[in-house]
Amino acid sequence: MLKNFLIAVLFVFVCSFCKGQVVITKSTERVLAGKELFTLQPNKEIGFKEVLHSSDFVPSTVTVPNFGLSKSSIWLKFSISNQSSDNHLVLHIAYPELDKVELFSPGKNGDYEHISSGKDVFFNTRKYKSPDYLFDLNVPVNTTKTFFLKIRGDKQIFLPIYVSRPTAQFQQSSKENMLSGIYIGIVLIMLFYNLFVYFSVQDRSYLYYVIYIFFVGLTQVGLKGYNFQYLWPAWPGFDSKSIILFASTSGFAALLFTNNYLEVGKNFRRARPALWLCMGLFILSFVPTLAGNIPLGFKIMQSATSLASIVIFVTSLTIMIKGYQPAKFFFSAWSVLLAGAIIFLLKDYQILPYNTLTSYAMQLASAIEMSLLSFGLADRINILKKEKEFSQAEALRVAKENERIIREQNVILEQKVNERTLELKESNDELNVTLEDLKQAQSQLVESEKMASLGQLTAGIAHEINNPINFVTSNVTPLRRDFDLLIEALSSIEDIALSEETSTTDKQKSIENIKEELDFDYLKIEISHLLKGIHEGATRTAEIVKGLRIFSRVDEDDLKRADVTAGLESTLVIVNNLLNNRIRVIKEYDSVPPIECYPGKLNQVFLNILSNAIHAVNKKFGEKPGGELKISTSFNEENVFIKIADNGTGMDENTRKKIFEPFFTTKDVGEGTGLGMSIAFNTINKHRGQILIESTPGEGTEFTLQLPIIHKL
Structure with missing residues (x-):
């Protein structure tokens, strides 16, 4: 003792x-x-x-x-x-x-x-x-x-x-490597998960978030020195600048994500200037850093980070108080990150003790923030889906209400028309009654011609749309099958990855077996082909609908500038089913300027002339090849010229003189009303233009339409 x-x-x-x-x-x-x-x-x-x-x-x-x-x-x-x-x-x-x-x-x-x-x-x-x-x-x-x-x-x-002692130092280094490895794993999981979701839903919020995760991860790992150790050990000069560059980029991406995810422009517009200011500061930090003035770049980056943290915190809190649901996840995530930053700073200033928890506070808070924001993005998709469903339901309700109002107005209008018609019949003499009857007969004939054109339009559109739609629908079923196989494979791979009882080699082998069982490479090729087919069908359908939209302006009564080439192309879409892949169409379009016209009525003229030309070619060649249609455009300082020529049966002189007369037709009974060319002639006159014909029996016919660029009253 x-x-x-x-x-x-x-x-x-x-x-x-x-x-x-x-x-x-x-x-x-x-x-x-x-x-x-x-x-x-x-x-x-x-x-x-x-x-x-x-x-x-x-x-x-x-x-x-x-x-x-x-x-x-x-x-x-x-x-x-x-x-x-x-x-x-x-x-x-x-x-x-x-x-x-x-x-x-x-x-x-x-x-x-x-x-x-x-x-x-x-x-x-x-x-x-x-x-x-x-x-x-x-x-x-x-x-x-x-x-x-x-x-x-x-x-x-x-x-x-x-x-x-060396042993204690080795244990400490192993512990730090393990903690950093866990953080890197969390970053990679969040990165690839949200990147996959972005490619699935194409929401820019996910893209900004992926960029943010990537550069935040590089920043945090770089602060621990692992970037210099593993990524660019031979670039010491770049490593000294990388932390500032990565931190500024992650801050810039965070601001973009905040603006898009919280819809700041709609929910808190006054915060947008502050967001742009912070973005500008982050960009500004690049200049001195890349120029070699790292202390100045670091100061600007620190200032921008501090200001951006406050702006984002206040913005998310304000939007959350206003009741915007996604802001709850965002505010919680950002609060956790700020708490981690505060703990990290308090450790630096000796207010909190220096230990593993305070040293890794930022990484821990960053990992929690990433998880919460991922949950918020998933919840935002559900909210947007509900809003879309509500919008569709509201649109359907409005449409039904409009239909009811129109139906009631039609009944009232019909009653007034009947009353007025009765008064006219009682007040007019027999001559007026006869004249009225003649006008009604003429109106019915014009409507008959319009209905004939409408029938032709309907048949053409149905024929044109049917092919690409069939192509799309035929690819949907195999695509759904392949997609289900991919989902099943992903689920199996996830089970293998999360398993704690097998080694990495066994997991890799199991995953390779699943891919081989599914023939994964062929499955990717097949999905690519199916998507390409659906895209082509949808594109063709869009082109047809675009042509129909251009053509379907028949009832427009106002002069407007229009492209006659677009009108010709849309009309060709309508009559494409009449060509039957046997009649060759030759197009020689000049860069003609837009003209003042009635586009819908002009399209009706093109339809009548093309229909007659196709009828003449079919009458001459039947089921044989060789038929041709040639369409050309040109212009001068005052007029645009449109030529439609065929190599059909042609017309003799007598037929050519009568072609514009009402009710004159060379077709068989039931094939035409005889009003199509009469309407075309009147329409061209209404445009202050001319319609010229050159025809040779047995060789074909050429129509030349001369239309002024500026409509003169």
Whole structure:
């Protein structure tokens, strides 16, 4: 007992003279040396000899010194008293963002040996393959040595310094690698999951979020030094700039995501200028960083990040209070991230202790934020789906209401027309009654011609749309089958990936078996072909509908500028079924200017002339090939000329003179009303134009339409 008491007294006595020393005993594995440091922060660069004899060192009062941004190198002095049984110790500086670290160790003859490491050399030159800075300390047992450290950095200088035994240091490095690996795994899962969803739904919010996740992950991993270790170990110059560039890019993407996801333009328009300002600051940080002024770029990036955090927090809170459902997930996620940032900063300023939790607070908060935002994006899709269903239901209700109103108005209108007609019949004499009857007969004939054109239009459209629609519908069933196979495969692969009982090799083998069983490569090719077929069918249908939209302006009574070439093309779509792939169509279009016209009525003229031309060609050639239609356009300063020629039966002189007379037709009974060319003639006259005919029996006919570019009243 006396012996133990004397040893304890001796230990207390020795320790009383060890203030400012790092004491390593037999039970010590790892110690944080912050309060045992002496620091010197000169206003300019000084040499080691001047530092060695300097009396300006001041003792550190914190466990982890924070020097902020420093224009000159910082010097540290510390002593190590080795009372353990191990001569080999390891100095660990757990801040990889330092640009250069130099260790001065006492030598044999009182000289100091110099060892340096930093980002100005390739990573592979380091003795310890660790993102942090590690140095060997040779302190014999029961001796004390004094060491000097020279620290230089373009960013904020934060110095958690440890002295430990090699085994303890290896365990700590393994622990840090495991925590960072978990974070990287979470980032990759969120990245690929949301990227897959983006390709599925094509929502830009997912694209912005994927970009944000990617660069946030690079920033956080870069702060731990893993980017320099694994991604670009031979590019030390780029690594010193990468954190600023990645942080600014992630901030820019976060602002884009905020604007799109929260629909700021609709829910909180006043916040948009602040968002644009923050984006501009992030872009501005690129300029000095790429130019080599890293401290200035870092300051701008820090300022932009602080301002953007406040803007996003206030914006999401305001929109959430207004009742916008997706803002709840966003506000929760952003609050978690801000809480992690605050904990991280409080640790830097010694308000919170420096430990694993506070050191990894940002990564933990970032992982939670990513998960919450992913949930928010999924919930947003459901909300948009409900809004779409409600909008469709409301549109259907409005349509039904309009239909009811129109039906009632038609009844009232019909009653008034009948009453007025009765009054006219009673007040007019027999001559007026006869005249009215003649007008009604003429109107019925015109309507009959319109109905004939409508029948032709309906048949043409039905025939043209049927083919691409059949192509689309025939591809839907195999595409659904292939999609179900892919979903089943993804589910199986997910089960294998989440299994904890099998090795990675077994998982890979199981996944390859599933892909081989599904013939995965052929399945991708087949899906691509099916989607291509559906796209072609839909594109063709869209073209047909576009042509129908251009053509179907028959009842427009207002003059407007229109492209006659587009009108000809839309009319050809309508009569395409009459061509039967036997009649060759030759087009010679000039770049004619738009003309003032009645587009719908002009399209009716084209339809009548083309229908007659096709009838003449079919009458001559029947089922045999050889039929041709030639359509050409030209213009001068005042007029546009449209020529439609065929190589059909042609007309003799007597027929050519009567062709524009009402009710004259060369078709068989039931095939035409005889009003088509009469209507065409009147329409061209209404346009202040001319219609000319050249025809040779047995060789064909050519119609020339002359239309003024400017309609003259």
